Amino acid sequence: MAKAMSFLAGIAVSGVAAMAAYKALSPEKKAALKKQLAEKQASLRDLAVDYAFFAADAVEDRHGELKENNQHYADLTDKAQTVANKAQAFVSKAQTKVEDVKEKLSKKTSEVTEQTNQVDSTEANDIALDISETALQKQDSKDQVVDEAPAATNEFWDKLETLNHNQDDSEKTDK
Secondary structure: OHHHHHHHHHHHHHHHHHHHHHHHOOHHHHHHHHHHHHHHHHHHHHHHHHHHHHHHHHHHHHHHHHHHHHHHHHHHHHHHHHHHHHHHHHHHHHHHHHHHHHHHHHHHHHHHHHHHHHOOHHHHHHHHHHHHHHHHHHHHHHHHHHHHHHHHHHHHHHHHHHHHHHHHHHHHHHO
8 A cells, every 4th residue: 555655646746846847848848848749649549540440440350251251161061961961862762772672582582482382392302313313323333333343453463464474484585
């Protein structure tokens, strides 16, 4: 509080000293001082008005930018909504197609199952008999090879013995 009182006292003393100095001036110096004070006041008023206009222009520019950005974001939102609607329509069509394909596959599966169930048991037996006959023919050909194998082996040994015998005879004649 003491600081505030001393500050106020300093202002009062400065004001009294300035008033005393002003009274001591000559009338021409008083007029020149008043003229300088009026020029400074006009200059400060012009600066304040210029600053106010500058601030108003800056606020208006920023407001215009915000409006443009809001419009831009609104346009983007509209476009995004349009794309989302198209995507939803595409998804709906795709789901419909998938359901159609599932239904068709279900019908085909049912038809194939019915056809399989309708196969005559005699047809199945005929197929089994055909398979059995083929297997028997293959078995017969295997048996034939097995039956012929010992005869072929004996024939081989006989030829080998004949060759050995002929070789022994030829060696005896060479000596």
